[in-house]
Amino acid sequence: MAQQGVLLDQDQFCCSVCLDLLKEPVTIHCGNSYCRSCIEGCWDQDVLKGVYSCPQCRETFTPRPTLRKNNMLAELVEKLKKTGLQAAPPPALCYAGPGDVACDFCTGTRKQKALMSCLVCLASYCETHLQPHYECPAFKKHKLVKATAQLQEKICSHHDKLLEVYCRTDQQCICMLCTMDEHKGHETVSAAAERTEKQRQLGMSMQKVQQRFQEREKELKELQQAVESLKCSAQAAVEDSDKIFTELISSIERRRSEVKELIRAQEKAQVSQA
Missing domain, CATH: 3.30.40.10 (Zinc/RING finger domain, C3HC4 (zinc finger))
Known part of the structure; x- marks a missing residue:
């Protein structure tokens, strides 16, 4: 015990x-x-x-x-x-490989793969070093995102603050402090709201493209049916013409034979009279 x-x-x-x-x-x-x-x-x-x-x-x-x-x-x-x-023994270590984001707090030459990145700390954490963000009250309001190597791209280069606002006037992401100086008076919304709007617009565009695709597909199908119908009509016309000409040729052959027989009969009659 x-x-x-x-x-x-x-x-x-x-x-x-x-x-x-x-x-x-x-x-x-x-x-x-x-x-x-x-x-x-x-x-x-x-x-x-x-x-x-x-x-x-x-x-x-x-x-x-x-x-x-x-x-x-x-x-x-x-x-x-x-x-x-x-x-x-600690849980099986998952070391960062090529293309993975490494934990900023692991020491040594081999670092563990980061699971999340903190936009407040500007650091990435493995499962072990991420725990304080879940357990300590001081970290409760920190914003965690899926581990990314482009943390600096989410931070304003002028104010070192999170890019959480979208300026529709200049069409770029800015921080809260930017709305008070160089972007003052501009039309702005939260980055999340703009993302939702862009996704909605993209969804509508994709729906229109899909609708146009279905219309073109329907037109193509109708054209293929028209071509097939034309082929059938042409084939029927060929068969009808073949039948007509065959009957015509047969009729001519019969008439030819009748004429030949008539000529021979007349020939015999004239010979017998002579």
């Missing part, structure tokens, strides 16, 4: 970045713990921004926090190792 209890609690000894048992564990200000090398690797990527965040809850810190080893957690991990029990 004690062994089962350890298995139930061992998730707290796993690093959410590398998904393995904590190595030289450190606990940051928000209370989450990581391998020292994992959290340092994440923060090294944020040096230019000057703002450092927790990979799980996304709480930000400025300046970069000093990392200190969590001795108590390190001892517990060592005891866990000595019992011969390892952390429960």
Whole structure:
């Protein structure tokens, strides 16, 4: 039973970045713990921004926090190792291949395939690193979309805000701040509303094309029937003419034979009189 209890609690000894048992564990200000090398690797990527965040809850810190080893957690991990029990194996990893979007928070040379992209964080997440977006209240209002490599294309280059408005005047997607300056006074709708309208128009266009196709198909069928009818009429005319000429030829042959017999009969009569 004690062994089962350890298995139930061992998730707290796993690093959410590398998904393995904590190595030289450190606990940051928000209370989450990581391998020292994992959290340092994440923060090294944020040096230019000057703002450092927790990979799980996304709480930000400025300046970069000093990392200190969590001795108590390190001892517990060592005891866990000595019992011969390892952390429960993670679910089968699905690594990103050519053409796939890789998780922005996986470390190492091989990253897992991202499932979703966050339009607020401007990052893509695998199944494991996506969990905070579902579990933490701070992420509840973040907009998740199917993983895409073109995240920057959904962000306004002027204001770094989500392109969620469509300007019908200029026929382009803009952000909310754009409606207050260079697109002020323009006819605008939400991007979702414009998408729905475009889909409706496309549906109507496809319906018209389908209708025209059916009309042309009907006309072609009628033309084929007319051609077939003409062929039948022509064939009937040929057969009728053949019948008429055959009867005419037979009649002429009979008349010819009759004339020949008449001539011979007259010839015999004249010879006998002579």
